[in-house]
Amino acid sequence: MASGSYLQVEVGCPFYLSDDGKRRVICEGPVDKSSLTLRFRRREDFQLHTREFCCKRYICCELYRMLMEKYP
Numbered sequence: 001m002a003s004g005s006y007l008q009v010e011v012g013c014p015f016y017l018s019d020d021g022k023r024r025v026i027c028e029g030p031v032d033k034s035s036l037t038l039r040f041r042r043r044e045d046f047q048l049h050t051r052e053f054c055c056k057r058y059i060c061c062e063l064y065r066m067l068m069e070k071y072p
Contacts, residue, residue, distance in 0.1 A: 007050045013058035015067045025050060027063055030070065036063060 005021040015028040017035060023046045025038045040046040053061040 005047070005050060007047070007055060010055040011050075012056070013054045013061065013064060015064060016054050016058075019046075019050060019054075022046065025054065028067055030067065038063075 004019045008019065013027075017026045017028060019025045022043055023040045025046065027036045027038070029035045038049065040049065053064075058064050
């Protein structure tokens with residue numbers, strides 16, 4: 001895995017895979033052997049999203065909700 005952000009140690013979302021530490025978060029995809037990438041224009045937006053939706057309130061994340069439908 002490429003070097004990511006310092007926030008990786010705080011991530012609680014089960015669908016989070018990695019981040020680049022700058023502007024990109026990679027999550028599990030909706031089908032086998034796929035992934036979803038969120039790319040942010042500003043590093044501040046990346047950090048806010050990662051803190052709020054990957055670390056703390058991931059059950060409020062739209063990607064989390066969608067991906068939960070994969071599992072019974």
